[in-house]
Amino acid sequence: MNALWEFLSMSDANVRYVTLGSVLLAASSAVVGCFTVLRKRALVGDAVAHAVLPGVCLAFLLSGEKNPLLLLLGSFVTGWLSLIAIDTITSKSRIKEDTAIGLVLSVFFGVGILFLTAIQHSGNENQSGLDKFLFGSAAALVGQDLITFGAVATLLLLSVLLLYKEFKLVSFDMAYARTIGLPVRALELVLTTLTVLAVVVGIQSVGVVLMSAMLITPAAAARFWTDRLGGMVTIAALMSAVCGAAGAFVSFTAPAMPTGPWIVMILSLLAILSFLLAPRRGLVxxxxxxxxxxxxxxxxxxxxxxxxxxxxxxxxxxxxxxxxxxxxxxxxxxxxxxxxxxxxxxxxxxxxxxxxxxTEAGMKEAQRVVRLHRLWELYLTEYLQVASDHVHEDAESIEHVLTPELEKRLEELLNYPTADPHQTVIPQQP
The missing domain is CATH 1.10.10 (Arc Repressor Mutant, subunit A)
Known part of the structure; x- marks a missing residue:
């Protein structure tokens, strides 16, 4: 309790930076990740996360210093190039998107490791800490980083808020979006840019290896709790924000524990609980x-x-x-x-x-089940041309799920029959 009280008071400026930065990063990434998941492009986030490493290294090689803005710019450029490479490979060859993602991810990440190794052997004193981009180092956040995180998080959230309806249409029904004249290609580019931007900003906190989890896990978990996009975005953002603060608390109470991996661990635990215990979609x-x-x-x-x-x-x-x-x-x-x-x-x-x-009530219910069974047998024989001696098993399965609306439709379609394919009387409605 004392540790929690000290954490909540946050008298140390570095603790405030780490906590607020983690919360901003987690929440904004989760919001963008919802649209990535709904567009079935979850693996793209993983590819971008690995593709930013060569951009970070190139920016350092060209500038000779760890300027945060230059490093972010370099990572943004290579992140974008990775998406262009995936789209080009998919559209210009017979290679499927998942294979293209695997190729781009491995090539870009391999090039990044090559550059990073070269930097480590270059003797440049400013290289210290550059390898933190692999696994992240949220505890090293300073005031300037918090300003950057806040600006990017605000940009991400405002973009989603202003283009919410358009993003919703593109995510659920792209054909309809084109029909009503929306600039679908431009909206896809905006969503892609926001995804790259979220990944680029997050690598300093959790690293390229874990950033895709920050993007995808809260969205996937939130999807189990609601069928509405607004609810999904809200749940994912709140879940990520709580996990960001929790990861910072773990790092505060146990300094040897890294913040980023703990954020991902807590997010993963919430995701597993969601998969198991969500009221309608959960496994239980x-x-x-x-x-x-x-x-x-x-x-x-x-x-x-x-x-x-x-x-x-x-x-x-x-x-x-x-x-x-x-x-x-x-x-x-x-x-x-x-x-x-x-x-x-x-x-x-x-x-x-x-x-x-x-009983009398039981007789009515039994007649209903038998009636549905024989109506469905008749439908299978007359409309699907199934042999009458092969329809019983199918009718056994479907009779329990036919609704009154479907029953009425079946009667109309079959012209109110009185006997099934075996010439057995179909019970009439009481």
Missing amino acids: ARLLLQRRVRRQMMRENILKTLFLLGESKNEQGLSYTRKQISERRKMPLLTMQESLRVLRSKGLVTHGSSGWSL
């Missing part, structure tokens, strides 16, 4: 949904089985034992017992001395 939520659907299908299959048993005897309302139900439709005994218990609690079946039978 999907597994629970699948479990509910399977149980619902099992209960509907039991209702349908009781109906078919009565139909085979031309008399509904009779009772049947679990053995008779199992002989008609194979299912695990424990699963059947649990499903029958739930059906009874819902008032769809009743249990007597001679077995299980459908």
Whole structure:
């Protein structure tokens, strides 16, 4: 608690620089990264992050000093050249974009390492710390760096705010954007420029190796929490800002711990939690949904089985034992017992001395399932020309997910049929 209080008070100017710089970098990168992810260009961010290294080295070789603005300019130029190279290779050859990205990334990064090695053996005293661009050194941020970060972050956020609707259209429906006359190519260039700019500014904090994680991870994590672009951008920015401050706190309490990698580690942890626990898209939520659907299908299959048993005897309302139900439709005994218990609690079946039978409400629900099954069988045979003896399995799967709207559409399309392909009566709606 004492460490947290000291961190929040931030009496040390360097702590303020590191914290604010990390927050600005993380939040602005996440906002731009949302559009990169939605445009399915996540790997491009990784390529740009590795391609800026030769630009940093060339700027140092030409100037002989570590002028932050010159280094940023050099990295921006090579970052842009890497994108041009990717587009050229993709459009002028048969090489796919992912292969082109791999080629450009490895070549540019290899050239950067070559230049960096040459600088280290040149004897130039100003080279000290230049290798920090590989892995970043947020703890070395000073007031001038904070001004640069603040200016670039403001530029990134203002650009997204002013062109939000246009970026949204380009990200989701480029064809429609062209149709209404938007300058799609120009907007793509602006988005690409913002991506390069976000990467270029971030390399001083987290380095070229980890910068793509700063760009992509928060956007990918935020996508699991919302279906709205505005919500995605907001969540990604807040998540990154919190992780930026958390990384600075870890570095403050344990000086041997680097800020940049810890920001990425915390971001990755939040991303994993999002993948697992997001309420609708998370893995746990999907597994629970699948479990509910399977149980619902099992209960509907039991209702349908009781109906078919009565139909085979031309008399509904009779009772049947679990053995008779199992002989008609194979299912695990424990699963059947649990499903029958739930059906009874819902008032769809009743249990007597001679077995299980459908209630009035259960009969209506069973007729609905059988009706959907036979309508779908008829559709498959008449419109998709599937043999009548091959449609049962498909109908078994689809009968549980057909909505009332689709049911009505099927009836209209089939001209309100009364029998399925096997000439079995289709139950009518009660």
